[in-house]
Amino acid sequence: MLKHQEIAKAIATYIDKNSLSQGDKLPCLSDLVESYQVSKNTMIQSLKNLENSGLIYQVQGSGIFVRKPHRANYLPLSDTIEGFSTNFREEKFSSRLLDFDTIAATQEVATHLNVSLGDKVYYVRRLHFMDNAPFCIEESYFNTSAVTYLNSEIAEKSIFSYLREHLNLSIGFSDKYLHARILPDSLGELLELPTGSPALLAEEIYYLTNGVAFDYSRTYYHYLNAQFLMQATHK
Amino acid sequence: MLKHQEIAKAIATYIDKNSLSQGDKLPCLSDLVESYQVSKNTMIQSLKNLENSGLIYQVQGSGIFVRKPHRANYLPLSDTIEGFSTNFREEKFSSRLLDFDTIAATQEVATHLNVSLGDKVYYVRRLHFMDNAPFCIEESYFNTSAVTYLNSEIAEKSIFSYLREHLNLSIGFSDKYLHARILPDSLGELLELPTGSPALLAEEIYYLTNGVAFDYSRTYYHYLNAQFLMQATHK
Numbered sequence: 001m002l003k004h005q006e007i008a009k010a011i012a013t014y015i016d017k018n019s020l021s022q023g024d025k026l027p028c029l030s031d032l033v034e035s036y037q038v039s040k041n042t043m044i045q046s047l048k049n050l051e052n053s054g055l056i057y058q059v060q061g062s063g064i065f066v067r068k069p070h071r072a073n074y075l076p077l078s079d080t081i082e083g084f085s086t087n088f089r090e091e092k093f094s095s096r097l098l099d100f101d102t103i104a105a106t107q108e109v110a111t112h113l114n115v116s117l118g119d120k121v122y123y124v125r126r127l128h129f130m131d132n133a134p135f136c137i138e139e140s141y142f143n144t145s146a147v148t149y150l151n152s153e154i155a156e157k158s159i160f161s162y163l164r165e166h167l168n169l170s171i172g173f174s175d176k177y178l179h180a181r182i183l184p185d186s187l188g189e190l191l192e193l194p195t196g197s198p199a200l201l202a203e204e205i206y207y208l209t210n211g212v213a214f215d216y217s218r219t220y221y222h223y224l225n226a227q228f229l230m231q232a233t234h235k
Numbered sequence: 236m237l238k239h240q241e242i243a244k245a246i247a248t249y250i251d252k253n254s255l256s257q258g259d260k261l262p263c264l265s266d267l268v269e270s271y272q273v274s275k276n277t278m279i280q281s282l283k284n285l286e287n288s289g290l291i292y293q294v295q296g297s298g299i300f301v302r303k304p305h306r307a308n309y310l311p312l313s314d315t316i317e318g319f320s321t322n323f324r325e326e327k328f329s330s331r332l333l334d335f336d337t338i339a340a341t342q343e344v345a346t347h348l349n350v351s352l353g354d355k356v357y358y359v360r361r362l363h364f365m366d367n368a369p370f371c372i373e374e375s376y377f378n379t380s381a382v383t384y385l386n387s388e389i390a391e392k393s394i395f396s397y398l399r400e401h402l403n404l405s406i407g408f409s410d411k412y413l414h415a416r417i418l419p420d421s422l423g424e425l426l427e428l429p430t431g432s433p434a435l436l437a438e439e440i441y442y443l444t445n446g447v448a449f450d451y452s453r454t455y456y457h458y459l460n461a462q463f464l465m466q467a468t469h470k
Contacts, residue, residue: 023446057408059445069410070347070440077312077413077465112305173292175304176465178312180415180435180458198433200415205305210294211258223415230312230411 004045007036011046012055015066026056026064054231067231074229092131098190099125100152105141112205112216113143122150124159127190134191135226138219146214163214172209178202183220191222198223239280242271246281247290250301261291261299289466302466309464327366333425334360335387340376347440347451348378357385359394362425369426370461373454381449398449407444413437418455426457433458 001009011026020026027035033043047064050056054076057067104118113121122142128135140159142150147163154162163169183191183199191197199220206215236244246261255261262270268278282299285291289311292302339353348356357377363370375394377385382398389397398404418426418434426432434455441450 054408054410057442057444057446062445065446067408069412071412074412078467171469173289173302173466173468175289176467177304177306177309178435178463178465180433180456182433196431198415198417200413200435207292209292210297211292211300221415228413230413231408232313232411233408234406 003038004042004049007038007042007046008049008053010036011050012053015055015068020066020068022066022068022070024066026066028063032064051233054233057233069229069231071229074227077228077230094129094132095156096127096129097124097152097156098127098137099123100155102144109141109216113141113213115143115145120144122147124150124155126155130225133225134222136219136221137187137190138217140215140217143212143214146208146212169214170209172207172211174204174206176202176204181220183223187220191220193222200226200228238273239277239284242273242277242281243284243288245271246285247288250290250303255301255303257301257303257305259301261301263298267299286468289468292468304464304466306464309462312463312465329364329367330391331362331364332359332387332391333362333372334358335390337379344376344451348376348448350378350380355379357382359385359390361390365460368460369457371454371456372422372425373452375450375452378447378449381443381447404449405444407442407446409439409441411437411439416455418458422455426455428457435461435463 011032015026026032029040029043029047032047033040036043038046047056047058051058054067054069056064058064101123102120103123105113105115105121107117109115109121110117110119115121121144124138124140124142126138126140128138146169148167150159150162160171164171179201181199181201183193183197185195187199188195188197200223202217202219202221204215204217204219205213206217207213246267250261261267264275264278264282267282268275271278273281282291282293286293289302289304291299293299336358337355338358340348340350340356342352344350344356345352345354350356356379359373359375359377361373361375363373377394381404383402385394385397395406399406414436416434416436418428418432420430422434423430423432435458437452437454437456439450439452439454440448441452442448
């Protein structure tokens with residue numbers, strides 16, 4: 001972790017531990033420089049980081065203030081960019097493996113993973129829980145030319161951690177397509193929702209840093225248990 | 236516009252005009268430096284911008300490649316951060332003003348705008364179209380201590396442009412809360428959707444750079460005409 005990231009993290013922890021709320025004023029730049037014992041440039045960079053993450057806002061000539069959205073129980077949309085288990089705190093999050101298989105790619109899967117129709121892909125279906133409440137159902141297809149090995153034991157835990165740590169894959173970027181949909185009847189029982197409930201459907205394609213698509217996923221979110229927050233800074 | 240932003244824009248235009256697709260290779264750094272006649276540092280910054288906007292990806296030791304999501308007709312979620320008319324091309328976008336009024340803030344509105352219950356707020360309800368198809372219904376409440384004047388003529392066009400250009404307001408940041416919901420019956424006819432259709436509901440609070448909340452909006456999106464794309468770069 002770079003110095004300015006380290007300092008940004010320390011300030012974020014300070015805001016959290018002291019339960020500061022939106023509009024609370026932080027010490028001025030020179031005081032921060034002194035308390036954290038870093039250069040002015042590093043501190044400016046740390047503050048820029050915190051601003052981009054939606055944790056503070058800076059008012060020219062007036063000071064540095066805490067930014068904190070009104071509502072709890074909304075997940076930052078940015079936390080979902082790598083699926084769940086990698087970003088959410090383990091104590092809140094759990095999963096149940098519903099299906100694990102090796103299947104032949106359908107046309108849709110082949111298109112998204114840039115493989116041939118009928119090519120072998122890993123298929124994983126999981127039900128995720130947050131605080132023991134059903135959160136989402138995630139269906140994933142893995143390109144076997146990138147994800148060379150996978151089994152049900154691994155799929156019960158964080159697949160992305162396994163890809164990074166054991167297969168040494170370098171995850172580069174992703175495209176996420178978001179839609180509102182009616183929940184398919186077949187998923188109602190698992191999510192404990194009545195027929196005709198709305199759902200947020202996210203389709204995601206994940207690429208390695210070399211541009212190879214390795215994961216195509218379709219996730220249906222429980223419309224009451226999964227709500228998202230997106231913080232933006234305007235120019 | 237800074238030099239590196241200008242160059243990033245020129246490269247984006249180049250990608251667009253030449254209909255390049257995902258994986259197409261761009262010239263190497265030194266060739267780009269030469270063709271655009273900028274310093275190496277400026278070009279590195281421009282490429283970083285393009286990478287963050289999801290337009291290219293860089294593979295160490297291999298080159299710079301075009302990134303282009305598979306699906307058209309998805310709107311970048313980042314384009315919606317200031318409502319519609321400011322970001323979308325005018326020829327594709329139109330609006331119809333449904334209601335304009337000055338009303339007393341309800342408890343919900345008062346909480347979000349940080350005003351007192353019963354304080355005067357501007358109320359605007361608009362139906363937005365994309366390519367002449369219903370796109371969303373947006374209901375907005377404006378804090379009159381920040382938005383000191385508004386009328387129905389202004390509300391027929393881009394309110395944000397008016398706030399910037401005429402009231403000289405400086406828009407700082409926003410919180411967007413996203414949910415899947417059943418479309419309220421009262422909105423079905425306007426969006427030309429049957430009862431019980433799903434909808435994406437976005438609640439947004441916009442703040443000035445000084446931290447004052449000036450706009451609280453609730454927007455219901457047509458679930459088939461409004462679909463969103465979020466591109467992420469992983470670390």
